[in-house]
């Protein structure tokens with residue numbers, strides 16, 4: 001869930017713990033990898049900046065039947081004065097062997113990369129990657145689940161410095177009976193040969209390529225598809241979990257009727273939560289969803305640790321999947337902007353479940369009120385922005401997530417009040433999808449809110465952004481909720497029909513009808529979807 005910490009930049013991680021619906025583990029600081037790569041990029045820059053236009057590198061990959069090794073061939077269409085080939089860390093070079101050029105030109109090891117001068121159009125490099133050694137690391141870079149392998153492809157598909165913004169292509173020849181789950185977009189398929197487009201994203205954004213004998217379910221929705229793979233499940237579990245994620249992904253359409261991005265990789269790891277709870281006594285409770293992580297390397301992906309043996313109702317009641325899916329609505333905003341990104345997912349995890357009838361409106365407001373109440377504190381020595389930037393080192397999660405949720409709630413209410421419901425957070429994000437998603441680079445938080453203002457023709461996002469970023473106390477959520485007609489404490493909330501913003505409250509959590517059948521709107525505007533549960537006088541005039 002975390003939008004910036006974890007073992008590599010750009011992962012959002014969640015681990016479930018005891019005592020609250022939010023708890024966070026696995027939060028290492030930003031990795032040194034990111035800084036190291038920055039250095040590499042600076043060295044590489046003059047090489048390709050001075051040569052031919054960027055290339056679309058083409059990988060061809062074959063595997064041995066046991067999936068212990070991959071033979072990789074990488075070709076470039078154009079000539080270049082020089083090209084560097086590098087995995088995402090210098091350490092990963094040890095997994096690659098027999099690196100050679102298709103021509104007689106030389107190939108030198110320089111720092112963490114191979115350097116080829118006088119590169120001719122159509123030339124290739126070829127090498128062998130030791131997949132078994134990569135997965136035996138047992139880290140985010142490589143892991144084994146039974147017979148299935150998970151690797152970060154950036155560990156072994158070397159990046160060519162000549163690659164441009166259009167990314168790369170890969171043709172994967174799978175052994176008979178094997179499946180692949182990748183964040184990439186599938187272009188074509190011919191028997192066991194599958195051709196993919198690999199988006200060009202920063203090399204320190206983590207990605208997961210899953211290879212092995214598993215089922216994959218494609219769920220088509222307006223605007224794209226999510227692909228669900230359960231790595232180590234038993235018979236029947238795949239279908240049940242895919243159906244659960246279809247409902248969750250459909251709830252995400254409660255924003256603007258379409259998936260935010262066209263391709264989403266979802267891979268599930270089956271865990272036995274009861275035995276984990278025993279082993280980590282007091283840290284973990286048995287439950288349907290034990291953790292979640294979203295990643296943006298080479299495309300959009302999310303990973304969930306699930307316990308298929310838990311009752312179906314626990315899956316429906318869990319917020320993790322819709323939280324992670326909500327991260328698809330925004331670009332990566334860096335550590336400093338994590339209060340915005342986590343706040344958005346925290347706000348939507350509740351209102352989208354109400355819109356998708358997974359919660360009643362009253363339950364959604366109760367979750368929001370209790371989240372705010374649980375998290376309020378202060379005054380704090382650090383501003384919200386400072387706390388967000390340092391979240392990996394401090395226990396500021398609750399404050400950061402829920403202050404952020406209060407920001408988005410406040411902005412949504414302000415927009416709806418000022419425009420009588422014509423402009424909302426949903427319509428602004430729909431326009432953002434139209435212009436700017438998928439986002440394959442980091443956005444500064446100021447840039448994101450300014451874009452939303454520009455698209456919606458307002459100043460609300462930026463004005464409130466500056467106010468919240470500087471805040472050294474918890475935001476005044478009680479006043480906002482009171483205007484919405486939500487009063488009382490978390491155990492005994494009352495809902496006033498005559499409060500000044502009562503109609504806005506009803507509109508925010510009203511069930512959306514027919515979101516799954518919304519028309520495909522290429523301009524990114526919100527499709528016309530019906531709502532239910534709003535009193536007639538509250539409907540937009």
Ligand SMILES: [Zn+2]
Nearest residue numbers: 001002012345
């Ligand atoms: Zn999150």
